[in-house]
Amino acid sequence: MLNLLGPLSVSIPVQRSLTIGSKQQPSSMAENALEHTSEPSDNSSIEQVQLTVPITDDPTLPVLTFRMWVLGTLSCVLLSFLNQFFWYRRESLSISSISAQIAVVPMGHLMASSITNRIFFQGKRWEFTLNPGPFNIKEHVLITIFANSGAGSVYAIHIVSAVKIFYQKKLTFFVALFVVLTTQVLGFGWAGIFRRYLVEPASMWWPGNLVQVSLFRALHEKERRPTGGMTRNQFFLIAFICSFAYYVFPGYLFTMLTSLSWVCWTFPHSVLAQQLGSGLSGLGLGAVGLDWSTIASYLGSPLASPWFATANIGVGYVFIMYILTPITYWLNIYKAKAFPIFSSGLYASSGHKYNISSIIDSKFHLDIEAYERIGPLYLSTFFSMAYGVGFATLAATVVHVFLFHGSEVWKLSKSAFKERKMDVHMRLMSNYKQVPESWFVCILCANIVTAIFVCEYYNEQLQLQWWGVLLACAIALFFTLPIGIIAATTNQAPGLNIITEYIMGYLYPGRPVANICFKVYGYISMGQALTFLSDFKLGHYMKIPPRTMFMAQVVGTVLAALVYLGTAWWLMETIPNICETALLPPDSPWTCPSDRVFYSASVIWGLIGPRRIFGDLGTYSGVNWFFLTGAIAPLLVWIAHKAFPRHEWIRLINMPILIGSTGMMPFATAVNYTSWIIVGFFSSFVIYRYRRNWWQRHNYVLSGALDAGLAFMGVLLYLCLGSKNVSLNWWGENLDGCPLASCPTEKGVIVAGCPAF
Incomplete structure (x- = not known):
């Protein structure tokens, strides 16, 4: 199958965090719940949102709980490990966060019923408890945000695989770690800059989130076992x-x-x-x-x-x-x-x-x-043919959106920039402290500076110059808003991989690693931004405090990046001839199909260059x-x-x-x-x-x-x-049982194991 959403202190207040996680009796919570509702005219203008998203909020529900940290971290680590583990296999399964979203429900209820409800440091500022009451929907949402961080692939791992396995060149773990971290976190900057246009307006409704909202409500509504059926x-x-x-x-x-x-x-x-x-x-x-x-x-x-x-x-x-x-x-x-x-x-x-x-x-x-x-x-x-189809898809996406959604996108764009009408969801979210834009700017600047330093200092490994990092960031910055509007309203988001490969292939030919690094910084930073924005809209719908959401996204993204890289490095070091199909046994699952395609693209666009292939x-x-x-x-x-x-x-x-x-x-x-x-x-x-x-x-x-x-x-x-x-x-x-399927049929071409024509 792919988040972010001020000016207060740069740290999350300890008192607020501890209050959220403190012990409260269920009856007390019910009495103190400030459950807000709205008039029909106050609801979202999008019919699908009206039918799916609740228009109430209980700000007293504990969110930053011990259960959330344990189950969220476990979900993130497991999904990151499993997705990278299967990524190198012939049939690379991508395990979505829905698995964790469903699986943690019984574990959350089990922890709520079995962990001690003792209050530590009672009556003091640092008062907290490991069990603040029943497992609730807001904890569940935040756990799923953690799981989302591990559900998608870390695209920069392809760089590691291409250099270490296929080119068999030097790439140290330290350099790989910084490339992975900067490419994954860089999108926070773009998301923070554009969150007021892509998250807060009701017209930016991110339709893909409605599936998860529906599932949250189904899992937390009381359900009786149907006669002759199952829950x-x-x-x-x-x-x-x-x-x-x-x-x-x-x-x-x-x-x-x-x-x-x-x-x-x-x-x-x-x-x-x-x-x-x-x-x-x-x-x-x-x-x-x-x-x-x-x-x-x-x-x-x-x-x-x-x-x-x-x-x-x-x-x-x-x-x-x-x-x-x-x-x-x-x-x-x-x-x-x-x-x-x-x-x-x-x-x-x-x-x-x-x-x-x-x-x-x-x-x-x-x-x-x-x-x-x-x-x-x-x-x-x-x-x-696949490259031709990629070219056609890019052009078709632009023309299709212009023809079928042009007027809609224009109206929604004006709404995002000018009409600051506050719907019920934005009004309820305004009760929480927002994330200062300075936090996002600091993350953005730190990532750009780190990326430039790593690319310059370790240029013999990465080949990318400082201007390449800045150009990739400029491309991502330019496209995040228009593509974000398209994704938030039409559920279509054209990628930038072909554009970035083409640009760098002409500007800096003959350097394959520079090309793939440029592609990852330009393409994935924008993709990550859209993922963060989408997750922040999910939190917006489910009324998760923005600062709590921000914390979960940052921790989850960094943790997922570390697990993805660690798993990939472990597999590359322990599995002999991984990805080398000519050296692997015929029944070996470690054929790395996506990494071989990525490597081939680096040769086509980076080493040889588009002019000598498509020019x-x-x-x-x-x-x-x-x-x-x-x-x-x-x-x-x-x-x-x-x-x-x-x-x-x-x-x-x-x-x-x-x-x-x-x-x-x-x-x-x-x-x-x-x-x-x-x-x-x-x-x-x-x-x-x-x-x-x-x-x-x-x-x-x-x-x-x-x-x-x-x-x-x-x-x-x-x-x-x-x-x-x-x-x-x-x-x-004997997988497939078709040994002759890869044979050529041209007269005079002789390949081992194939008949001659």
Whole structure:
């Protein structure tokens, strides 16, 4: 599947913190609760918010409790570890904070009923208790904010993997730590600057948060067990146990369940059939995975995707994967038949892997003479198509938002800047002390200064100059507000990775690490800002004190960064040949698909440079026409919608989603998409339409349970068996069963293990 929201003292008052966590009897709390309500005219102008978000607040509820710190820290650490642990695996599962959001409920109630309610230092300023009463919804929200910090990936880890594993160059832990911390925390600065425009106005409603608000209310409302049914917590526990037990089969005993490609079994000696049928190395025709990690690895849980989005992704996937890619391949465009049809590898004209180390000089720059001698770099059909689709998606997003949401965004922008009308949620939040903007500015300045110092002092490792850091920050600063408005109102947020790669590739070619560092500082700092803003809006809806929210976000972000880097470093040091597919056993899960794509991008954009790939000196200059195609596609839909206004289904055609459907490929594979689309169809269309009550009660709970069960069994299998290299060595471990899917079909191209044509 991705926070911040004055002028008082720079420290959180101790007295207030201790009062929040102090012991109160439930009856006392009920009597003293200042529960505010509002008139209907005072409510949010957004109908979805009116129907979902409560318009009351109880400021006496304790928030900074012992339970919150224990469960929040535990959730953050566990999610950070598990997400990084699975990130290097073939099926890299991203475990969302919904798992923690549901799992901590029984633990919170257990702590509330079992921990001593003794008051320490009673009657003194430092009075506190470990158990201030029943587990409440505000504690739960703050725990989830902690979990959110560990739920998303730390993008800067890709830099560590690329330099240490693929380039095999020096990168010390100290330098890696500072790059990870600065890129993760830098977004606080942009979020703090723009929070008054992207969080406080009712028009900036961040629709994605309404799912979590609904889940919070469901988990904290008193629920009676239906006759012949189960409560949500009971359903979660049963689903969790089933997921935990089942994953022993695709995770260890019968790993072929990860990708069942029956076409390959039917035609074991046909290259064409295996190119079509392979779920891991081909087009995945008919391939399916009976493994939740296969289904939810890259696109997130299909149970959380509305049918509208699932349908657009399905149509786009079919068109790109089964029409555009085969035509390009069989017409042999860009010598396509000399390379695999689906691969993130980099190739020479002979069809063999490109020897990247031979074009790097002693200073870790591009050796132009060696590159011209060896020849240009080639991409597989789908990899080149993926960049074209990326170009088209960027253009389509801009045009689509302008045509379908332009007037809306303009009105909302004026509302954010000029109309300071206070709705009920802003009025209730005004009772709490706000976070001074100076806090955010201090964090921003400290991060920029630290980033410049590290990049300059350790330039031999990072290659990025001081002006590159400032330029990346300028790009992030420029785009945060407009993209933030789009994300907060339309739930669409175009990324900056292609723009940043392109800019740095032209300004500073021949330096791969400089390019990826620039991309991370420019792209992820803005992405982190949007994440922080979104979380702050969640706190805004749930009436969490802003300073408490700020503290949880800072601590959670720093803690998550440390755990992510520590886990990645541990895996790189303990797993032999991690990410090196040529040296790993065929059944090894440690193939690092996303890191290999990141490395390939660093070679394309950073080492060789866009001019020698997509520019006037490059082989793939024609791919730039995708920009024009992407710009025209939403225009055609808009014209059709205007011409046939009664056909509302036309407006449901969302070209940015449809064109960008395969944006997670090629590190995601065909079997990930086919399985995701099938499950999404049954969940968001069949069950939602014909079993609405079941879907409403159990759909999101089931998603979290499947995530959590798989995660814990996956780690258990690795610690008990995988780390000791215990394997079964039988045919059920033969993933995919399509050894010929990666073979070239060009006459005269000879590759080991492939038939000659």
